[in-house]
Amino acid sequence: MNARAHSLFRDFKEGPALRIRLVESLFARCPTFVAGRAVTAALRLGGVKIGRSTVFWGMPTLTGQGDVGSRLTIGSYCGFNARAYFELDAPISIGNHVAVGQDALFLTRTYDTSDLRQRAGKPSSAPVEIGDGAWLGARCTIMPGVKIGAGSVVGASVVVSSDVPPNILVMGKRRISIANWR
16 A cells, blocks of 8 residues: 555544454455455554465454454464454464465354353453464354464364364364374
8 A cells, every 4th residue: 555545544543443444345345366465455554463475365354342453463474265254352363374264253252151041141252372384174163262273274164162282183073183194
């Protein structure tokens, strides 16, 4: 982006949350797999910490209260397929060389279920961490508080509700070590 556009982002009195909404509106109608580098650059201007050579193939959805961009940290050489969804009530940290399939969900908010009258009670949040070199398949869901170890692979449509050690393949209910997988 040119210097004038950059100063427009910087000068918003409403703060970082509005910058993210502006970025989303600028790229909302952009076709998937078009302007990936521009989307990534605009997210950086909106306050998201993104390492070099990382690309988003479509505008992700960023939700949460306040300055959501400051709660998302992504390493270098990552690739995010279309329609990634980040619920940023708590921080989400993604390492280097991470590949993410389309429609992946990163969730940080959950609810107290102890009240029989209202199972979706008081909200709480927990951070999500994705280790270097992980591969997250299409439509996978990463639940609040989960840590996925370096080099692990999460299959398509898998819901990950507990930590995954490094170099593990998760498909359905199965977890297989891939430390020596070739």
